Amino acid sequence: MKQVQNWYQLDNAAKIYPAVRTKRWSGNFRLSLNFNEKVEPDILQQALDDVRKRIVNLNLELKKGLFWYFFEETDRPVIIQPEKQSPCGRIGGAHNQDMPYRVTYYNNRIAIEIFHALADGTGGLIFLKSIAARYIELKYNEKIPEFEDIILCGSEYSPEEMEDAFKRYAKFRTLKSRSELRGYHFKGTILPSDQTSVITGIIPFSKLHEKSKEYKVTVTEFIVSLMIKSFMDCQSKSNNRIEKPVKVSVPINLRKLYPSRTLRNFALYINPGIEPRYGEFTFQEITEEVHHFMRMNNKEKYLNAIMCKNLSDEFNPVVRVIPLFLKNVALFTAFKIYGETLVSSTFSNLGRVELPPEMARHIERVEFMLGRFMAGMPSAAAASYNGNLYINWTSGFCEKDVEKGFFTSLIKMGVPVKIESNLI
Amino acid sequence: MSYCVNCGVELDRSLTKCPLCSTPVINPNDIDAEKTLPTYPVEYMQNIEKKLRFASANLVTVIFLTALVLCPFCNYVISDKLTWSRYVMPSIIFAWCCAVPPIMIRKNTFLKCVIIDFISAFIYLGAMNMLTTPNINWFVSICVPILLYLFGTFILIYSLSVKKCSVIYIISIGFALAGIFCMMTEYFLRRFRFLEMEFIWSVPVLISCIGIAVLMLIIEKLSKVSALRKRLHI
Numbered sequence: 001m002k003q004v005q006n007w008y009q010l011d012n013a014a015k016i017y018p019a020v021r022t023k024r025w026s027g028n029f030r031l032s033l034n035f036n037e038k039v040e041p042d043i044l045q046q047a048l049d050d051v052r053k054r055i056v057n058l059n060l061e062l063k064k065g066l067f068w069y070f071f072e073e074t075d076r077p078v079i080i081q082p083e084k085q086s087p088c089g090r091i092g093g094a095h096n097q098d099m100p101y102r103v104t105y106y107n108n109r110i111a112i113e114i115f116h117a118l119a120d121g122t123g124g125l126i127f128l129k130s131i132a133a134r135y136i137e138l139k140y141n142e143k144i145p146e147f148e149d150i151i152l153c154g155s156e157y158s159p160e161e162m163e164d165a166f167k168r169y170a171k172f173r174t175l176k177s178r179s180e181l182r183g184y185h186f187k188g189t190i191l192p193s194d195q196t197s198v199i200t201g202i203i204p205f206s207k208l209h210e211k212s213k214e215y216k217v218t219v220t221e222f223i224v225s226l227m228i229k230s231f232m233d234c235q236s237k238s239n240n241r242i243e244k245p246v247k248v249s250v251p252i253n254l255r256k257l258y259p260s261r262t263l264r265n266f267a268l269y270i271n272p273g274i275e276p277r278y279g280e281f282t283f284q285e286i287t288e289e290v291h292h293f294m295r296m297n298n299k300e301k302y303l304n305a306i307m308c309k310n311l312s313d314e315f316n317p318v319v320r321v322i323p324l325f326l327k328n329v330a331l332f333t334a335f336k337i338y339g340e341t342l343v344s345s346t347f348s349n350l351g352r353v354e355l356p357p358e359m360a361r362h363i364e365r366v367e368f369m370l371g372r373f374m375a376g377m378p379s380a381a382a383a384s385y386n387g388n389l390y391i392n393w394t395s396g397f398c399e400k401d402v403e404k405g406f407f408t409s410l411i412k413m414g415v416p417v418k419i420e421s422n423l424i
Numbered sequence: 425m426s427y428c429v430n431c432g433v434e435l436d437r438s439l440t441k442c443p444l445c446s447t448p449v450i451n452p453n454d455i456d457a458e459k460t461l462p463t464y465p466v467e468y469m470q471n472i473e474k475k476l477r478f479a480s481a482n483l484v485t486v487i488f489l490t491a492l493v494l495c496p497f498c499n500y501v502i503s504d505k506l507t508w509s510r511y512v513m514p515s516i517i518f519a520w521c522c523a524v525p526p527i528m529i530r531k532n533t534f535l536k537c538v539i540i541d542f543i544s545a546f547i548y549l550g551a552m553n554m555l556t557t558p559n560i561n562w563f564v565s566i567c568v569p570i571l572l573y574l575f576g577t578f579i580l581i582y583s584l585s586v587k588k589c590s591v592i593y594i595i596s597i598g599f600a601l602a603g604i605f606c607m608m609t610e611y612f613l614r615r616f617r618f619l620e621m622e623f624i625w626s627v628p629v630l631i632s633c634i635g636i637a638v639l640m641l642i643i644e645k646l647s648k649v650s651a652l653r654k655r656l657h658i
Contacts, residue, residue, distance in 0.1 A: 083465050106465050192479055199443050200463070201433075398476065404431060404444040411432040418434040421443035422464035 008060065008071040012166040012310050013265035014117035018062060018069045019331035020339070020374070021090070021115075024193040028088045028371035029121060029348075029381070031128045032111035034364045039105040040139065045080050047134035048103055050153050051127075052078065056162055057118060057263050058127060062100050067324055069117070071100075080105060086196045087422065088371035088394065091115045103131065108364070110135070116265070121350050121368060121381075122253055123263040126151060129355070136362055147356045158261060165260040166307055175312055176305035183273065183344040184235045184244040186377050188397035196372040199393045199403050202418040203410065205352075205384050211415055215287040220349045221294055223391070224248050224272055225287040227380065230405035231344045232276060232286075237401075247273030249343040250294070254307075257300045268306050270297045271343050283409075340373050345402075350383040365390060372396040378403060426451040438462040481527045488520040510555050518548035535582060542575045565616045573608055577601045596640035603633025 010018070017027045052058045058078070060071035078099055083106035091102055091113060100115035110132065114124045130151040133144040137153075144152060151161075191197065205219075212222035231246045251267045260266055272293040274281050281289070297303075313319060322330070353366045368383040369392040376396025382389055393403045407417050426435045426449050428442035437460045441448050492513060499509035521544035525537045549571070553563035580601070584594050610626040 087464070107461055189476065191476055195475070197443075198464070400444050407433050407444060408431050416434065418436065419428075419439070419443060420436040420463040421439060423443040 006056075006073045007063075008162060009164065010069055010071065010117055011164045011265045012307075012314055013120070013267065015068070015314065016331055016335055016339070017115065017117040019328040020335045022193070022374075024090055025374055026090045026371070027116040028091055028113050029116060029124065030088050030111055030113045030369040030371070031121070031124050031350075031367070031383075032109050032369070033128060033132055033366045034108045035110070035362055036108070036364055037362075038108055039110055041080060041082075041105055043138050044103070044105055044110060044131075044135055047131050047138055048078060048080055050134050050138075051130050051151070054153050054155065054157065055127065055130060055151055055263070056157070057123070058101065060100065060118065062115070062117065064324060067320060067322070067327070069324070071118075074099075078103065082106060083109075083111065086194060087111075087198055087369055088113055088196055089194050101127070116371075119263055120253075120265045120267045121251070121348055122149075122255060122267070123265070125149065125350060125353065125368075126263055129359075132363065133359060136359055140362065142358045142362075144358050145356055148354070150356070150359075160261040161263045163260065163262050164264065165254065165258065165262040165266040166311060169254070169258045169260070169304070170308045170311050171304050172308050172312075174305050175309040176302060177309070180247075180271065180342050181245050182341050183247040183271075184231060184240075185341075185344060185375065186231065186234055186397065186402055187238070188376070188399035188401075190376045191396050191398060193374075193396070195396070197395050197397075197400075198369065198422045199395075199400065199407075200367070200420040201391045201393070201407055201410075202420070203389045203391065203415060205387055205389045207415045208389055208410075211413055215284065217287050217291045218294075219389070220250065220347070221272075221287065221290045223349070223380070223382065224250060224294075224347050225283065225290045226406055226409055227345055227347055227402075228272075228274055228286050228290065229283055229409060230402050232274070232281070233405050234401050235276065243276040245273050245275045245277075247271040247343045249346040251346070251348050252298055252303060254303065257303065268303050268310075269346075270294070270303075272297075273344070340375050340377070345377055346370060346373075346379040346381075348381040350381070352384045355385075360386075367392060370394055380406075436460070436463060477527055477530075481524050484523050484527065485520065488516055488523070492516045511552065514548055514551045514555070518544050521548075538578055538582075542571060542578075546571060562616060566612050569612055570605075570609060573605060577605070590644055592640050592644040596637040596644065599633045599640065600637040603630035603637075606630060606633075 021027065048058075056073065059073050059075070061074040061076065063070055063072045076099070078101075080103045083104045091100060100118040102113045104111045104113065110128075112124060112128045112131065114127070119127070126149050129149055133147075133150050134153055136142050137144055144150065146152065146155075208222070209219055212219045215222060215225075217225065227248050228246050231248075235243055235246065249269045249271050251269050254260070254266045254268060255262075258266075270293070272290045274286055274289050319327070348368065348370055350368045355363060364386070365388070366383050366385040367390045368381045370379050370381045372394050373379055373396065378393055378395035378397065380391055380393045382391040384390070393406070395403070407419065410417050426437070426439075427433065428435055428445065428447050428449075430445045430447045431442055433442070433444065435442060435449055439449055495512045495516070496506055496509040499506055522537075522541050525540045526533060529536050546568075549567045550563050553561065553567075577598075581594060581598060584597065606629040607623060607626040610623055611621070614621060
């Protein structure tokens with residue numbers, strides 16, 4: 001008989017995702033790493049089972065309450081699967097029922113695809129590293145030492161891993177409004193909602209860093225600027241009578257501002273961009289706009305005010321007593337108004353992925369990928385490992401104008417790019 | 425390693441075309457080299473675009489099929505026999521023949537679709553003739569010559585455009601053929617109605633069309649003179 005051990009409320013950022021997912025689409029992201037050798041499924045399954053005994057998040061199942069969704073601990077087995085469907089396809093269904101994540105393998109690669117209600121990219125990376133650490137322990141008899149962001153099977157559980165950090169750190173001094181102008185949306189031939197096209201660019205990190213230094217910006221700011229330029233070029237070619245702002249949503253990892261060790265969501269978004277109605281922006285001007293916007297808005301006080309605004313909706317007594325099925329309709333509408341419509345794209349940079357030498361010698365690369373937007377707009381995610389930056393563009397459109405503009409701009413700047421894709 | 429000649433990016437060895445611009449990968453030094461495993465499993469790496477086209481075609485087919493089933497059903501329920509729906513059904517099939525090929529065909533879409541449309545039109549009009557007035561053969565008397573002429577006109581203009589003839593030249597030919605078409609239509613209509621063989625309305629049209637065609641041919645010749653080109657460019 002199934003043993004119910006505990007249950008958890010969804011954190012503030014997670015609440016929207018179950019409400020807006022459909023039969024074919026859910027807000028997922030994916031983290032993967034490639035070993036030097038072909039993955040052995042039996043060992044991987046064993047590694048996952050062992051890690052699940054330690055990490056509570058990996059035993060959670062999404063359930064419906066009368067007023068809210070919640071996570072419930074389950075002892076249901078999670079079966080690893082060979083990669084069969086498009087990356088970041090809908091999670092839940094045949095094998096793992098409504099488990100909010102999936103572990104897959106293909107050739108040398110293991111991947112974990114996570115429903116965003118469960119965790120953010122940082123949390124997901126910890127899951128993946130922990131599974132990989134256990135896999136290496138089992139396969140190569142290596143002893144993995146204590147290391148930042150790796151949860152070893154024998155380590156002690158901390159309740160902080162499951163805390164809702166938004167509620168802990170919100171100060172409620174003031175609330176920051178979410179109202180913004182709607183952003184430009186790239187249009188094209190839409191793919192079926194369960195299909196995602198992926199284009200991976202492998203870029204030498206040193207060259208990219210050097211180039212971003214030339215513009216006096218960080219690598220993230222440089223990539224966001226390039227994305228904005230690429231979207232701008234597409235908009236100017238699209239003959240739109242009224243040009244809309246081009247904005248790229250950038251998640252900010254709040255763990256850098258608050259000393260939280262949560263494995264759940266703890267990130268907020270800021271949307272740097274440009275207003276083409278003011279005139280044509282050169283790339284230099286775009287980088288300046290992005291740089292100053294990021295410096296201006298990536299501050300604890302402002303982010304806390306956004307966090308408080310988000311939480312204030314959740315704490316609203318009227319909202320709380322609305323039954324879940326009505327709340328779902330309201331949240332879906334809110335998502336359509338405030339969610340994807342405000343921005344042109346998203347760029348999530350996981351930064352440099354560090355591994356202990358015992359693991360690093362078995363792992364060739366680490367990648368991060370966002371699921372496609374519901375409306376299909378291209379978005380990008382990046383992770384750096386072993387001297388390379390792996391940037392994954394995911395899109396729900398057949399046309400690749402944005403991605404092409406992005407990569408060809410890099411080539412023109414003298415930054416070499418190697419391309420991989422799931423498009424044959 | 426291969427580079428896209430169009431984008432300049434280096435391409436993974438498993439790729440057969442550039443994912444950014446669809447330029448095929450041809451590396452003469454790498455033809456015999458063994459391809460590496462694709463980055464993503466082949467099970468779902470089937471042509472996504474092809475899937476999308478099938479999905480769109482299926483959707484259109486379902487819409488037409490619904491109409492095709494509902495019309496005779498409603499007609500039969502109301503009138504106890506098939507009356508108006510006999511005309512609607514061939515029309516729906518004809519509309520389907522016009523709507524689905526542009527979605528499904530990828531290479532030479534325009535030419536192939538027009539050929540399919542002409543064949544469908546032949547069959548559709550023949551069927552309508554049999555259903556509406558089986559005693560009067562207007563299909564053979566009027567439709568066949570007109571459709572054949574239109575088809576020939578299309579092929580001629582299409583081949584001229586493929587040969588990259590000048591736009592003015594093609595338009596002038598188009599005007600001349602339109603004039604002849606009017607005359608031909610009047611001829612077949614009068615013959616069908618057993619009227620006296622004289623051309624009334626088509627002659628002024630033909631003369632106007634020929635006049636315009638000749639004028640445009642002259643312009644086309646003159647525009648090759650550089651001094652006039654800037655004044656006459658279209």
